[in-house]
Amino acid sequence: MFNDENFIFGISEASKMTNVSTRQLRYWEKRGYIKSLPKQTGESRQYSFRTLIKIIGIKYFLDEGYTLQAASKKVIQYTQNAHLLKQFVQQRFKRLTEIDGLPAIDLGSPEEHPDQKIYGIMDHGNAKIVIRPTALDA
Known part of the structure; x- marks a missing residue:
């Protein structure tokens, strides 16, 4: 739908949007939990949209009480599940x-x-699965 590679955030922006300090972001990057985009000499760190989602x-x-390592693993699991669902x-x-006046997929x-x-x-608000004859679809 959109190319998320076009959404790039500097470390200060990422810090403000996620409420994670720039110091923490650098630490997470040093430990390999997140990656910044390749930078030119003198440029500050920049993060992709996907990395921003990972930071969040x-x-x-x-905040739920997991360690940094466990939190990173949970995010990887969720990302893999989201990819499978997609x-x-x-x-x-x-x-x-619409079926019987209700939204249907x-x-x-x-x-x-x-x-x-x-x-x-x-x-x-309740998800249901129904099977109907194809003839009713016309």
Whole structure:
């Protein structure tokens, strides 16, 4: 949808946005938990959008009582899960529609039952899965 590589933040901006001191950011980088972008002589550290998200995640887990190492591992796990979810949605999402007046996500047909469709429905804040005949989709 957008190229997150175009979002670059200096260390001061990253510090202000995440409420993590520049000293902590340098320490995390020294320990290998985050990486700054390659810099030219005299430039201050800069971070990508993805690294900024990682910083936010580490800070969150630190605030929850995790150690720095454990917080970093949790962020990696969440990132891997988010990537898997993104792949799934990209492959299965067909369209947004409505079923019985409720918003529904069309996830297409199961391979073993091409005459049916799977929908994810939000019913007053509760996620539900329903399977309907494809003929009703017309």
